[in-house]
Amino acid sequence: MKYDFDKHIIRTNTGSVKWDHSETLFGDKDILPMWVADMDFKAPQPVIDALIEKAEHGIFGYTKGLGSYHDAIIGWMKERHKWEVKSEWICHSPGVVPALNLIVQTFTDPGDKIIIQHPVYYPFTKVIEMNGRTVVSNPLKVENGQYVMDYLDLEEKIDEEVKMMILCSPHNPVGRVWTREELIRVGEICLKHNILMVSDEVHADLVLKGDHTVFAAISDEFAQRSIICTAPSKTFNLAGLQTSNIIIPNPEIREKFSNALEANFMGGMNTFGVAATESAYRYGEEWLDQLLVYVQANFDYLAGYIETHLQDLVVYPLEGTYLAWIDCRELGLDHQALEELIHKEAKVALNQGYIFGEGGEGFIRLNLACTRSTLEEGLQRIERAIGRIRG
């Protein structure tokens, strides 16, 4: 089957956060939304078929999923990521962020320190701070035009109070797919200091260059001291179905997390989420492979456009995710002026870099999981707005 990612699907009046709430959030009814990380594409046809079948069955009572649900996850992890998962390792959560929140509450105490690598997906900071824990920032640094981890800074910042690290792998927003060697280095440091590694791998399937390495697949030592957060939501555009799978090889850590899920009445599953996940992992590969070709082509178009028409901007190489990370500092604007330019002048809704924390100021994050014509329109609007402020 050939999927047509050029087809424009109207998303307004569907309750979409991106398309129906941008006016309220960004204050302009003509704004073009290219921000929040979901896609303007239909999910794979087998997923849609599974959902229709479930809808037609017509009974939506409490759901736990059958053994085949876990088999589908196990099959996907094995085929796509060469990771052998055991059925009992899989815990269910309505989302990765709710899981992170619960993980922070369960495995750390108020006042404990948790390491994250800025600029990073901003809910990481939120779940740490809203639970009264302390963020320790180990900012990424740029070497030869590429973001890398700063291991020296990491070791310097570790003390007795650091109990956990939340890793973004692949990294949102900088688009890195961490190599096995990089993961081994950071993992060894965490092991040495008895720091629990929470690896958020929600973007694991969205890899354009290199290979994603599952943190827990590196060694049994790593597996026993880590929690791997996975979901079909980013990969197959299913975020609204609120289904994620938190995979925990270590039995004690898993038991603690499962108990916390029960204690918070989060043990149930979404009937449609279960059906969609199983179908996506069984039959979604063809769609995903075509999607990645489209996202890569969009990235190439963006890079070409910037080179030709937006020479003050610099786009970072995109190894993973469908989110482009663009340096606008050459424009010489502070973050309010940049925000004003993009949202008010250009009328394009993008995520401003400063929300991702240290190192994000002066950057924008642009969602490439849109039709080429949306991308063209967004870039033309930005080009015209820059032209206007330049006079």
Ligand SMILES: Cc1ncc(COP(=O)(O)O)c(C=O)c1O
């Ligand atoms: C790194 C990362 N983790 C988690 C999420 C969201 O996960 P969920 O919708 O399952 O809470 C996102 C969404 O963009 C993300 O980029």
